Amino acid sequence: MNIIVPVKLVPDLVEELTIDASGTALDTAWLRMIINEFDDHAIEQAILIKERTGAHVTVLSTNVEGVDDLLFTAAAKGADRLIKLNGDFEGGVNNHALARAITDIVKGLQPDLVLTGVQAHNDLDGQIGPLLAGYLEMPYVGCVSGFTMNNGQVIARKEYPGGLLAEMAVRLPAVLGIQAAEQPPRYVAISKIRQIMKSTIIEEQAIATLDSEGGPTIGRMFKPEVSEYAIMIEGDINEICTKLIEVFKEAGVL
Amino acid sequence: MVTTAIPHNPSFSETFISSLYKGENGERFRSCLQCGSCSGVCPFGSLMDYPPGRMIAGLRADEFDLVMETDTVWMCVSCYACAQICPSKIPITAGLMTRTKEELVLAGNVPSELQHALENSQRYGNPMGESPRKRADWITGIQPQVTILGKERRPVDVLWFVGDYPSYHPRVQIVAKALAKILNTLGINFGILGPEENTDGDTQRLAGERGLFEMLAEKNGRIFNKYQFERIITSDPHAYNALKNEYPAIGISYPVQHSTQFLAERIDQLKPLLKQEVPAAVTYHDPCYLGRVNGIFDEPRMLLEAIPGVKLVEMAHNHASSLCCGGGGGGMWLDGFQWEKAHARLSEWRIQEAVDIGANILAVACPYEPPRFEDAIKMTQQAGKLVVKDIVELLADALG
Numbered sequence: 001m002n003i004i005v006p007v008k009l010v011p012d013l014v015e016e017l018t019i020d021a022s023g024t025a026l027d028t029a030w031l032r033m034i035i036n037e038f039d040d041h042a043i044e045q046a047i048l049i050k051e052r053t054g055a056h057v058t059v060l061s062t063n064v065e066g067v068d069d070l071l072f073t074a075a076a077k078g079a080d081r082l083i084k085l086n087g088d089f090e091g092g093v094n095n096h097a098l099a100r101a102i103t104d105i106v107k108g109l110q111p112d113l114v115l116t117g118v119q120a121h122n123d124l125d126g127q128i129g130p131l132l133a134g135y136l137e138m139p140y141v142g143c144v145s146g147f148t149m150n151n152g153q154v155i156a157r158k159e160y161p162g163g164l165l166a167e168m169a170v171r172l173p174a175v176l177g178i179q180a181a182e183q184p185p186r187y188v189a190i191s192k193i194r195q196i197m198k199s200t201i202i203e204e205q206a207i208a209t210l211d212s213e214g215g216p217t218i219g220r221m222f223k224p225e226v227s228e229y230a231i232m233i234e235g236d237i238n239e240i241c242t243k244l245i246e247v248f249k250e251a252g253v254l
Numbered sequence: 255m256v257t258t259a260i261p262h263n264p265s266f267s268e269t270f271i272s273s274l275y276k277g278e279n280g281e282r283f284r285s286c287l288q289c290g291s292c293s294g295v296c297p298f299g300s301l302m303d304y305p306p307g308r309m310i311a312g313l314r315a316d317e318f319d320l321v322m323e324t325d326t327v328w329m330c331v332s333c334y335a336c337a338q339i340c341p342s343k344i345p346i347t348a349g350l351m352t353r354t355k356e357e358l359v360l361a362g363n364v365p366s367e368l369q370h371a372l373e374n375s376q377r378y379g380n381p382m383g384e385s386p387r388k389r390a391d392w393i394t395g396i397q398p399q400v401t402i403l404g405k406e407r408r409p410v411d412v413l414w415f416v417g418d419y420p421s422y423h424p425r426v427q428i429v430a431k432a433l434a435k436i437l438n439t440l441g442i443n444f445g446i447l448g449p450e451e452n453t454d455g456d457t458q459r460l461a462g463e464r465g466l467f468e469m470l471a472e473k474n475g476r477i478f479n480k481y482q483f484e485r486i487i488t489s490d491p492h493a494y495n496a497l498k499n500e501y502p503a504i505g506i507s508y509p510v511q512h513s514t515q516f517l518a519e520r521i522d523q524l525k526p527l528l529k530q531e532v533p534a535a536v537t538y539h540d541p542c543y544l545g546r547v548n549g550i551f552d553e554p555r556m557l558l559e560a561i562p563g564v565k566l567v568e569m570a571h572n573h574a575s576s577l578c579c580g581g582g583g584g585g586m587w588l589d590g591f592q593w594e595k596a597h598a599r600l601s602e603w604r605i606q607e608a609v610d611i612g613a614n615i616l617a618v619a620c621p622y623e624p625p626r627f628e629d630a631i632k633m634t635q636q637a638g639k640l641v642v643k644d645i646v647e648l649l650a651d652a653l654g
Contacts, residue, residue, distance in 0.1 A: 187373065
């Protein structure tokens with residue numbers, strides 16, 4: 001079983017986000033990047049399969065700040081091969097461009113299974129999986145939260161609202177968009193990561209062109225604006241509480 | 255007490271168990287009398303499948319794998335009571351509990367609450383997952399301004415290692431501000447590291463993440479090296495313990511004092527300034543890593559007695575027998591996990607002792623304690639009027 005896990009880094013929301021002068025993108029000056037949470041689950045699911053039935057796991061990601069830590073951490077968890085993709089990712093890259101860019105690389109790795117996060121918070125379009133599956137001419141199932149494998153096919157489990165579960169059979173090779181691994185992403189001790197950094201090589205591959213056609217063009221990026229129905233209460237905690245009590249009293253709920 | 259809350263990965267290294275005997279004073283495991291003192295004094299001993307004495311028996315019977323299959327060691331709050339009482343001087347906290355946690359962490363068997371704190375410490379330099387850039391936000395409005403060394407780049411007499419909870423926790427920020435007020439009043443030439451400061455890593459180390467501790471210590475060491483100062487002070491007993499006892503072993507060595515030691519040295523200058531009376535029966539909680547581990551019992555009491563109106567009373571457990579607040583050894587980040595197992599909180603037992611002695615104020619000297627004890631007061635009958643104050647808060651109040 002050859003599993004390929006394409007993952008990406010997204011802005012870390014611990015730092016406040018600011019919008020750059022163009023008004024269409026985040027200011028990258030203070031931006032810190034962190035692994036997309038769903039991609040972290042995709043890595044965990046791949047490692048679980050490896051531990052359960054044996055598999056070769058390759059994790060690949062674009063070369064932006066933080067990628068080495070991400071890849072070494074994946075290796076410390078059990079990933080066998082690490083690939084970093086070099087290209088011009090400075091201005092961000094949409095999922096159409098990314099899917100086109102990694103199709104040939106993923107194809108060359110001859111996957112039985114491609115696991116990737118079902119979506120990421122910096123675009124919320126959930127398109128990387130379906131697009132990649134389309135270019136690779138493989139079936140795709142998204143929002144997967146666990147699966148079993150049986151005779152060359154995967155039984156993927158999806159959770160629907162209202163307490164319903166569905167199981168669908170998918171023929172391999174296939175692309176699955178992971179909503180949640182069967183268990184939360186594991187902790188890996190720092191000493192293990194440090195050890196891996198000394199003994200593991202990150203392969204590098206170049207991406208020559210990025211074609212973002214088909215993706216959305218951002219017209220305006222902005223923070224939520226105060227509407228006439230909202231009151232933004234300002235001040236220190238005591239002032240805010242006092243005003244809040246007044247508001248509740250006015251509304252007759254206190 | 256086997257739980258599904260922790261993934262059980264059986265890949266413990268084969269050399270681990272024999273390595274326990276090879277650690278510092280590890281041969282003393284063979285001299286255990288099985289007197290049971292450690293298990294008796296352990297605040298969670300009665301709730302462990304393998305309290306410390308039974309752990310040692312398991313080790314000597316080559317059945318330590320049975321111990322590792324239970325949650326026992328995650329109930330350990332590294333309070334050092336077992337190690338201190340042991341007549342054979344067996345290094346139970348350092349050589350058994352911490353080492354066992356290390357082995358479990360290496361195998362990936364970490365309770366999820368603790369996992370978040372460890373991941374946050376690695377990524378953001380603080381266990382709460384707060385922005386490193388906001389580490390010095392608490393100094394806003396303080397006059398005279400608190401110097402951040404990275405900004406002002408001037409030599410100072412005192413580098414104040416502020417620590418995580420005084421930097422970020424709204425309740426403990428009040429303590430940080432009180433200490434700033436006292437240092438300013440005494441005319442101390444001091445500075446802080448602000449965004450460059452990382453968590454000291456001591457509690458992460460005691461929770462079994464040795465590699466993370468070393469990484470954090472190295473980061474702090476590199477920052478210390480950039481600036482000129484005579485000594486380090488800190489209000490955090492764990493930071494104090496790390497800087498005094500652990501950092502030197504990895505080549506980071508500076509004179510360090512707990513803030514209560516530093517202020518007690520200046521008691522002659524400080525005492526005449528304490529004019530505001532604090533009329534209260536005050537009892538003092540000895541933090542494990544200030545008192546039991548590092549022998550600092552007198553200075554905090556000296557400071558309290560310098561405050562006019564304070565009547566110092568002692569709880570049933572005091573000085574070396576002090577009862578842990580429950581925050582040590584990772585307990586700070588295992589609250590839900592330990593509650594699930596114990597349905598008891600050490601902080602609540604401690605509050606009951608303060609109530610029993612008739613104290614009005616519970617004085618503390620560790621940044622874990624104001625939030626822990628204030629929460630415990632809400633859960634303890636007849637504790638409603640008890641007030642928790644750090645010693646520096648009481649001193650700042652007395653300055654008027």
